[in-house]
Amino acid sequence: MSTELAQDPLKTYTQEEAFKATLKYFKNDDLAARVWLNKYALKDSQGNIYELTPNDMHQRIAKAIASVEAKYANSLSEEDIFNLIKDFKYIVPQGSPMAGIGNPFQIASLSNCFVIGNDGHSDSYGGIMKIDQEQVQLMKRRGGVGHDLSHIRPKGSAVKNSALTSTGLVPFMERYSNSTREVAQDGRRGALMLSVSINHPDSEDFINAKLEQGKVTGANVSVRIDDGFMKAVKSGTDYTQKYPIFSRAPKVTKTIDANTLWKKIVHNAWKSAEPGILFWDTIINESVPDCYADLGYKTVSTNPCGEIPLCPYDSCRLLAINLFSYVNNPFTDKASFNFKLFKKHIAFAQRIMDDIIDLELIKIDNIIKKIDADPEQEELKATERNLWVKIQHKAKEGRRTGVGITAEGDMLAALGIQYGSAKGNAFSLEVHKTIALEAYRASVNLAKERGAFSIFDAAREKNNPFIQRLKETDSKLYYDMLEHGRRNIALLTIAPTGTTSLMTQTTSGIEPVFMPVYKRRRKVNPNDKEVHVDFVDEVGDSWEEYVVFHHRFKQWMEVNGIDSSKNFSQSEIDELIQKSPYYKATSNDVDWLSKVSMQGAIQKWVDHSISVTINLPNDVTEDLVGDLYLKAWEVGCKGVTVYRDGSRSGVLISNDYKKEEKAKNLLTTFPKKRPQILEADVVRFQNNKEKWIAFIGLIDHKPYEIFTGLADDEDGILIPRWVNKGLIIKNRNEDGTSRYDFQYKNTRGYKTTIEGLSHKFNPEFWNYAKLFSSTLRHGMPIDKIVDLINSLQLDSESINTWKNGVVRALKRYVANGTKAKGQVCGNCKSENLIYQEGCLTCKDCGSSKCG
Template sequence: MVNRYSLRDESGHPVESPAEILMRTARVVAEAENNYRSSGATSIEIREKFFEMLYEMRFMPNGRTMANAGTKYGQLANCFVLPVEDDLGKGTDSIFSVLRKAILVLQTGGGVGFSFGRIRPKDASISTTKGKTTGAVSFIKVYDTAFWVIGQGGGRRSAAMAVLPVWHPDILEFVKCKSEEGQITNFNISVGITDEFMKAVKKDDDFTLRHPENGEMYKMIPARELFSAIVDSAYKNGEPGVLFLDTANASNPVPHLYKLEATNPCGEQFLGPYENCCLGSINLREHVKKFSNHKFSNSQMKSQYMVDWDKLAETVQLATRFLDNVVDANKYVTAVPEIEEAARRVRRIGLSVMGLSDLMYMVNVRYGSAKGQELASQIMEFIRYYAMKSSVELAKIRGPFPGIVGSIYDPQNMTWSVPKPLIAHKTNFGRSQLDWKSLIKELKQDGIRNGAQTTIAPTGSIATISGLEGYGCEPVFALSYTRHTREGAEREGKEWREMYYTSELFSKLLIAHGLTKSQRNIVLEKVRKNGGSCQGIDEVPKEIRDVYVVSSDLAASEHVRMQASMQRWIDNSISKTINFPPNARPEEIAAAYQLGWATGLKGMTVYVEGSRQQVVLEKKIGPYETKTEKQVTSEELCPECGTPMRKEEGCSTCPACAYSKCDK
């Protein structure tokens, strides 16, 4: 935490302790209370509540909030989307005007998403010069080069997302533009998928590509041919991702203002033109409690823990207030005034979670199972309810978001309704009933403070700081694995150092079941040989194996359905990776996309193990509690989002969020 978020002296040395970082953050965010006379509490009282919540690690704001709170720039948001028009430089949203704005945003540490769907296709006629256009992909490469240049100072590299709608004539070139690693290094790419396209794939019909400027037909192509190109590219290197645009727009809270076209670089935030979002995540592992003095038996493992729903409700409501304050406390990029205008018009916040898999381990529910899907759904409904409840209470004091008239929350014509769960809520997890009827009545009377409230971010950095084993809503990567890092390697005379990681929860459970140290060491070595999984290892009690699954133990359908169970209650999107084993086939990727669309996902990312040249976390065999002398050339895990980093020209760069560290 200190290395990443502390203020620094003139020589660049950190000057804050972790507690001081959190107090500074709490103080700056609480000062926004002074904007409202009838806030119900003084800013000092709220500051203490915020600090307690952060210090107990019940909730952590995004990295930019902790790094920049109280600084000269004070830019507290991580996520932005900027519009790009088919104009070289005349308009405010022209290609090169937006490039300038994007660079100013990137300099503050934000990540930016763009839709290039309005750019004319390659070889279209240019009336003024009688020449031909170079197409959307050419301008993505221009942006990528500019971002690479400004990132050469070291530190945090540029993070960007390029989206192209599936109907754009340049779509095939776009799909293949990252087929060779290193061609485009600062962008994630995603295809904006429509329902029309997915239906054409299902029926094996032709699909119409259209001119961006007038919507007229450009040409017809077989839908499955294009779908196969998307699948094959994702199969080979994890990109492009897919965004289901019609699904996202079906729950767009402000359809009267804009259509949703693009997301932030990690994909969890669909945003309108110039919008940004301040994120923060609830640490679910800190929201369990013991409910019995259980002693383990050889025949059955009963959980000692249950969800602490009362504590969770308290945290959700306080965290919602925290994030609404961030909208006011943020020092927006002054050279791009549209950003502040957009932020205050809809007042989006992104309340996320992390440590879902940790919680499931503790309450003895298998991630990915039907019961696991239901528990995830119940948790996210609970969080959505109390986030909305808090936002309605804030609206009573501070007023609803200015763009509420015409929105789905318009008190005079509200079109929002309570979602229906993907899987029926039948299991009693000790949760109290949620009074949605009364909440809707209050919403119709007073409006709501925030146009969007919830999301699920990847949370790599803050999850690591919080000591969690599962990032965001992801399953645990492995119960024991090797991590490659440069930290401390120089002292050993190496470029890289291998660190052997073991799940704390798993280790404690082995101890609780009476395994000796030597027995545990044998188990952990077998787990490493088994790709980080305890499945099929007889020395691990069955009741542990039934619950302690890792990412590679799950079928793709279980990954998808877990995400879909949560998506029902998330009004924005979810950053999650659908993992496939090395022997997966392209047809399995295709089936996952079709299931994701059918179950209501807004976006998907897939990854076939070993498909990228650079990999960070290896589930390799290694000595337990010993060092290795082997030199390593693969990359380390991104501390921001947990994605495998790539090494290019002396810099290790995350392909998801573009965090970077460069060789000295």
């Protein structure tokens, strides 16, 4: 029996109707409303919207899950399930389950996470291409994918083809990365994790691959580190790499100084937040599924965020329990945690997760039927079909689940407990221990009602450390499991819960609050009307910035009688934060070693893994990063990632206005010698109905030089519309003169070069451009350069039109709020003009001029 919604004509809503209703539902939280509407509201392929608010979605999900429950004893009703999931209050199916359950318009998996692989032995081109195709097929069905590269032979190894020697890991990293960036599902870019063992002779190349600008931008990368390497780091001894890895009869061996490679890992993580580290021996030794390794459950890699280590062709669905909702009387001196209700809901969460596996099996069956019905040749469909048959088998046999949490930081704040304190760590440990015991108890009870997963064997698991902890803590649970088995091979995780936490309006996953008050960046299409682009990241995506209060901080204000609608100054905000339970409890405030210890303690009660990031201020040393990594290994973490503020562009940024204002008044200091290669922005605009283009060379995101003129097909300057980033490279002509080339990557990752920017435009423009570039290079503030250019009295109409184009291009880089001197508002004649989003805005009447 199908569990999908009947495909009868359903009521549809306009985008405006749905957004208005959803905005009201989320109490005017614009971001939450847009995320839900864009990612999770029921839509058909024509964009018709069938759900007005998230509770329509919750009704859809409850109906589908109830249809599965009806097949089993002690079934939950549709109303029971709806009351558990409505309003994102208690139990929240994450991502793919939220979008896909009960969705008749989408032939997609309900799994969030997949791992694929070559069973550790095939590194032929055919095997490598098969993985490429498999990852694309999964991503088009909305899945995040991980796979390991340790089976690929190292660079320089002999191969039996015309190449004679292997190219090593890095070219294949780029291939998989480029494939990921090409795949999108409903605007959602694919997500990929690439891993490699530190024992692989090319692991250093893997670690360094992302340092080169623009390389491997479509993948997260993590290194699988074994205990032997960590012991060599601690003792300062050598370490032997091998291919095949850990082989007793390797084809390639390489002895290295462990500390040299360790420092490289630490430096790169400090510099760019990657690679992440997977403590592989801890993962394998603690893994319950690896008790069945010989039956196909040997863990080989993780999903893109690292919280689900998986064997090849296994997958997992995710669900989060909203911890904040179990705090009674939050932010008062009567606050308490409702453990009784919490335990009851953990059992329901595990039950719902098991129901979702049944729904997933139906989804996969539909995918296979769709593949069979496609008119393509059978040989073209074979890889995709075989892939889904393997995934279906693993889901049916192991019935893996991913019960997790969100709102850890808000839960502690609501209880008046400081995140990262000894008391906070102890309370969090008790919460996660409770989840482990009650989820496993629920899985045993499900085995009584529905049967155990088909290969359950208590004898295989008896020495597993996680199972032993359950036995020591709750012997009755353990002996019940021996008698009845368990419904699911593995149960628990802690995922990042990015968009989930936007809709629960809480802190994300296990993390503390990032900042109680912050700026947020929202990705935008720079070609849309009325879009303000404040920031363009290193891969060319455009973002808008705005200031928001964290929802639960706002709730704390209201509980304490503070009017949250007031327009606070920065000093008033700072004072409020100091009075709140979030003070000294943000991502940058918590004691980092304490957080690592907390993660290690909680990891003992999570049978998969934990996705967690240690946020560090910009000025921390590389040695501290190394100490944190070492500590993480010592306390039993399965993985760890660090993010040093400013080391990578992100969505949330500091709200320190004083620093910004100070920076505005300082001259920019550039290198005395022009670097050979500069990052560059491409800016398009119109003047007098003519299309113009500017190439702006940047150093530290600040303009250093400019080339601009007409975008003319005949001159070869009309590059694709989607290109808004690239490189300006200074080269030499055969006669020794300089030229400036522009280089960008196409959608396949191949480089395209436009030679001689300085000769593509009118020579008259180029002479003035050299003058303007010179003032940029000497650090003159952008607004002053704009004033200078505007003041020039030039002879011809064409050069004046070009001058206006230069001004329009450079205005984008003037800091918001900069006062424009010597100019008058054309509407009210006021001199109170400021730059805002590259436009001159009158603070008195609000009129804006962007020309």
